Amino acid sequence: MAPTLLERQVLRARNGLAVLAGENRPPVAQSPRDLIWRRDKARLWRYRSEGPRYRPPVLIVHSLVSKSYVLDLLPNTSMVRYLVGEGFDLFLLDWVPPDAADAENTLETYVEDYIPGAIQALLRESGAEEVSLIGYCFGGVLTLLLTAGHPELPIRNLVVMATPCDYREMGFMSNMFRERRLDPGDVIDDIGLVPARALDEGFQTLKPTDQLVQSVNLFQNLWNDEFLEGFLAISQWARDQVPFPGGVFRQTVDVLIRRNALAEGVIPFGRGEVRLADIGCPFLNAFAEQDGITPAASSEPLTRLVGSDDATELRLESGHVGFVAGRQAAKVARPQIADWIRQRSEEL
Amino acid sequence: MLRRLFDAFERPLAAASEAWVQSGAFMDLLAVGFKLQRRLTAETRDALERALGVWGVPTRGDLVAVINQLAGLERQLRELGAQARRREPAPEERYPSAPSEPALAARR
Numbered sequence: 122m123a124p125t126l127l128e129r130q131v132l133r134a135r136n137g138l139a140v141l142a143g144e145n146r147p148p149v150a151q152s153p154r155d156l157i158w159r160r161d162k163a164r165l166w167r168y169r170s171e172g173p174r175y176r177p178p179v180l181i182v183h184s185l186v187s188k189s190y191v192l193d194l195l196p197n198t199s200m201v202r203y204l205v206g207e208g209f210d211l212f213l214l215d216w217v218p219p220d221a222a223d224a225e226n227t228l229e230t231y232v233e234d235y236i237p238g239a240i241q242a243l244l245r246e247s248g249a250e251e252v253s254l255i256g257y258c259f260g261g262v263l264t265l266l267l268t269a270g271h272p273e274l275p276i277r278n279l280v281v282m283a284t285p286c287d288y289r290e291m292g293f294m295s296n297m298f299r300e301r302r303l304d305p306g307d308v309i310d311d312i313g314l315v316p317a318r319a320l321d322e323g324f325q326t327l328k329p330t331d332q333l334v335q336s337v338n339l340f341q342n343l344w345n346d347e348f349l350e351g352f353l354a355i356s357q358w359a360r361d362q363v364p365f366p367g368g369v370f371r372q373t374v375d376v377l378i379r380r381n382a383l384a385e386g387v388i389p390f391g392r393g394e395v396r397l398a399d400i401g402c403p404f405l406n407a408f409a410e411q412d413g414i415t416p417a418a419s420s421e422p423l424t425r426l427v428g429s430d431d432a433t434e435l436r437l438e439s440g441h442v443g444f445v446a447g448r449q450a451a452k453v454a455r456p457q458i459a460d461w462i463r464q465r466s467e468e469l
Numbered sequence: 470m471l472r473r474l475f476d477a478f479e480r481p482l483a484a485a486s487e488a489w490v491q492s493g494a495f496m497d498l499l500a501v502g503f504k505l506q507r508r509l510t511a512e513t514r515d516a517l518e519r520a521l522g523v524w525g526v527p528t529r530g531d532l533v534a535v536i537n538q539l540a541g542l543e544r545q546l547r548e549l550g551a552q553a554r555r556r557e558p559a560p561e562e563r564y565p566s567a568p569s570e571p572a573l574a575a576r577r
Contacts, residue, residue, distance in 0.1 A: 161547055221540030222547070234551065293490050300493075302500035307507065311533045312540070326499075329486040330479055337475055 124344065132344035140343075140353070147354040150190040152201050154213070158242035162217040163235040165242055167210075168201055174208030175466040177251040177277050180243055182214045182236060184258035185369065186320060188361050189215045191445055192257065194354045198446040200455055207459045209466075210247055214239045214260075218363040224313025226366040228373075229391050232266045240274060253278040253462050257445065258415060259285070262377070265423070266388065268402065270395035278465045280405040280458060281423065283415045283444050287384040288377055290419035294323045298374045305371045314364040321362045327413050355442055386426045398428040403465050407435040407444075407458060414441040433461060 124132060139145045158165035181201075183189040192213070193201040204211050214236065219226065240252055254276055256264030261284025268279050288295045297303045308319050325332065335356065342348040382388040386397045404427045408420035417436065424434045435457055439449035489495050518528040 221536050222543035224540065225544060238554075293496065296491070297496055297500060300496070302496050303503065307500075307504060312536055326490055327487070328483070329490060330483040334479060334483070337472070337479075341472060 129344040132346075133340075136343045136346070136349055140339075140349075145349070145353065146357065147195060147350045149195065149354055149357070150193045151196055152193050152199060152205065157212075157246050158239060160235060160238050162219055162223055163231075163239060164215045164217060165239045166213045166215060167243075167246065168205045168213070170205045170208075170210065173210035174469055175463060176210070176469055177249045177253055177275075177466060178210035178212055178243060178247045179204060179253045179255060179462060180212045180214060180240065181255045181257060182260040182264050183216065184260045185216060185219075185231075185263075186259055186363065186365055188218075188358060188363060189213060191358045191442065194358065194446045195350060198351065198354075198451065200445045200450065203451075203455045204459060207463070209459070209462070210249070212239075212243050212247075216363075218317075219314060219366045220364075221312040221314070223366045225368045227368045228263070228266060228376075230368075231263050232270065233391065236263060236267050237271065237274065244275070251275040251277040253280070253466065255280040255282065255458075256284060257282045258441075261285075262383070265383070265397060265400065265427075266390060266395055269388075269397055269399045270390060272399060272401075276402050278403045278405070278462055279400065280407065280462065281420075282407045282454075282458075283409060283412055283420065283441055284406070284423065285377075285383070285415045285419045286421075286423045286426070287419045288381050289384070290416050291378075292413075292416060293327055295378050299378050305367070305374045309367040309370065313367040315367060315370050317362040317364045320365065321360060324359075324362075324414065351446075355446065359442065384422055384426075396428075397423070397426040400427040401429055403431040403433075404429040405433045405435060405458065405461050407437065407454065409437045409439045409441060409444045409449075411439060412441045412444070431465075435461070 136145070153169040154166040155169065156164060157167050181189075181192060183192070193199045196202060201211060201213070243252055244250065252275065254264045254268065256262070256279070261281035264279060264281060265284070267274065268276050285291055288299065298305070308315050310316050335352075339349075339352055342352070376382045376389055380389075383397070388395050388397075404424070406420060406424045408415065408417050410417050412420075421434075424432050435454075437444060437449055437454050439447060439454070443449050444454055514529065518530050521528045
């Protein structure tokens with residue numbers, strides 16, 4: 122039964138005081154997992170399950186610009202927990218926030234070294250011969266470069282979620298660099314990183330009234346414990362940005378933003394180039410209509426740029442975060458992504 | 470009721486502010502402001518460090534230099550590790566299920 126008006130005011134006062142005091146921080150990333158491989162700041166986790174029902178295992182490659190607990194935010198909204206529950210042998214390639222030693226990392230560092238190393242460890246650990254990859258946000262860019270540039274890797278399926286491709290459509294932050302109002306050196310700090318604060322401020326500038334709307338939403342639903350838990354978890358994640366390695370940032374600006382190489386389908390990479398048309402494995406391009414960080418128009422071209430005969434588009438009515446956590450994620454995104462992978466996997 | 474009133478006020482404001490953020494004038498202003506702030510911060514820091522240097526007090530610049538030296542050493546160690554790994558078996562040996570060269574050529 123819904124609480125009365127008076128009860129709501131009491132609950133609102135109780136929860137409001139707890140929020141002000143910094144209490145009731147929701148515990149995030151609760152799914153049990155084991156660290157099975159590490160190299161520098163790369164960490165490969167395997168989620169515990171009661172025994173996978175499908176092969177090959179699934180490896181999520183997380184973005185470099187945020188923390189991976191968005192994939193395992195709360196038990197009832199966890200993408201990780203959902204995929205494990207659906208019978209997948211799930212691995213996550215995560216990145217410890219970079220420091221000065223990572224400042225000169227480039228895209229090649231991740232694509233030529235860390236991800237192949239993690240795949241090798243995954244195959245050894247699971248005994249599988251192939252792997253399905255999921256790349257989230259900038260992690261999708263890494264998996265695209267990997268799959269296009271490494272046909273020798275046994276990648277069965279590739280799923281990219283909220284992955285930028287056409288940087289002309291990426292809006293204000295991209296335009297600042299594309300139109301040379303700013304150069305990478307303007308935002309890279311003394312130890313060679315783009316500070317987390319710069320990214321946070323950039324994302325906030327995209328929607329100037331967002332903070333106000335969020336505060337009003339919070340006040341309106343402050344009595345609702347379930348809403349509050351989800352709200353606090355997502356707010357915590359959204360403000361919990363990580364620094365970005367300066368080397369990768371220079372390359373992102375030069376190659377991805379200014380040359381718009383992903384949208385051209387040919388990306389200067391390593392000593393040569395990689396072509397998205399060389400991606401021949403089954404491919405799922407999932408993106409969100411209301412995504413303000415990676416707009417749908419930026420992700421959309423990927424489906425036709427890859428060379429796969431089995432390229433599918435999944436268009437969702439949500440935002441960037443609502444993609445992996447939230448009602449749309451629970452009802453549409455997660456089930457459809459899981460179904461798509463399941464149809465291209467073997468039952469054990 | 471109050472929420473509807475807020476939405477009626479906020480929605481046009483949000484649309485206008487988001488359009489303004491994407492405008493050339495805003496981006497020009499932001500870029501200039503950003504560079505100015507960075508320059509002022511650097512100059513203030515330099516002045517402070519020069520003053521502290523007179524008294525022999527270690528400064529932020531000294532600390533950054535040490536951090537960068539340590540980071541350089543760590544990168545050298547990583548490179549040595551990478552060289553050792555490159556002596557490991559070739560990819561086709563590491564991934565026995567990988568498609569053969571003719572299959573790869575056909576795929577391309």
